[in-house]
Structure formats: C-alpha cells, structure tokens
Amino acid sequence: MKEILVVSDTHGNYNMLQHVIDSNLHVGAIIHLGDNYDDLDSCVYNRRGRKVYRVPGIFHQEYRNGKLPHVLELEIENKKFLIAHSPDDLNNSADVLLFGHTHNWECSNSIFGIRFNPGHLRAKKDKGRIATYGIITLRDTMTFKIFTYENELILEAKV
DSSP states (O other): OEEEEOOOOOTOOHHEEEEHHHTTTTEEEEEESSSGGGGGGGGGOOOOTTTHHHEEOTHHHHHHTSSOSSSEEETTTEEEEEEEESGGGGOOSSSSSOOOOSSOEEEEEEETTTEEOOOOOOOSEEETTTOEEEEEESSSSSEEEEEEETTTTTEEEOO
C-alpha cells in the first residue's frame, strides 16, 4: 500500500463520497475521519485488497458514550499514524496526525508530527469552504495532496 485516500465529514453525502472513491481506485487504503463514517457502508466501493480505517465523529452515538475509541493508532509502511475526528483528541506524537471536524483542509508541520486534515465532503460548499479530500503517498518520502471534489490538485507537500 503506497497511497491512502483520506476523507472526512461526509455527513450522509453518499454521492460525493462515491465520486471521490470512484476517482481514486488506485489507492491501497481508505481512511474516514468521522462524522458519518458509516457512509462508507452505503457506497459501492471496491475493497479488493484495500484496507479501510475509520474513527467516529462527534455526532456518532458511540463517540459520545465512549464505546468506540476516539483515536486509532496505525502503522502503515513503517510510519506511525494517529487518526481522530477532532484535533482535540490527538494527544500523542506520531509521524502523521490525521483529523477532520473543522471542514477546513490543513497540511502543516508541528513538534508532534505532520498535521493533515482533508477537509470535508458534506456538500460542494459548506461553511464557505469547498469540498476537498486528501491523498497521502508513502514512498522514500511522504507526499500529501489536497484535491477539490472535482479532483483538481490544490496543495502538494513533500516531506
């Protein structure tokens, strides 16, 4: 697995999520960062060898009652990932810190690791922000990309 599709905050927009998945059939994994991670279950997506990772968002009942963990720790291609819906739940260091919640994409470096938020797929525009998603490529270097819903590249950062 060298490429990971990262999505967040789909809020029941199956059509937009399906479009993004269909546009990225080459990825080896899909990470959903909450607020309707169950949306993946309603999409017809090809799991052939793909890993699917997800965490609940703040509106998920099991997030609120603590039955599901707020943070998931993963190792992918020898890189440590922490994934959470809310950035407030990220309380440890890792190579990559993935989060959603804000509906605003972000890619930045911090003393705790690279912070990456793919934005949202709630609607073409939500809270004044366009719909976006992310792709992380793991090779000799890590590459972080943010795309619009229409698959236009708007950010690329290599680490």
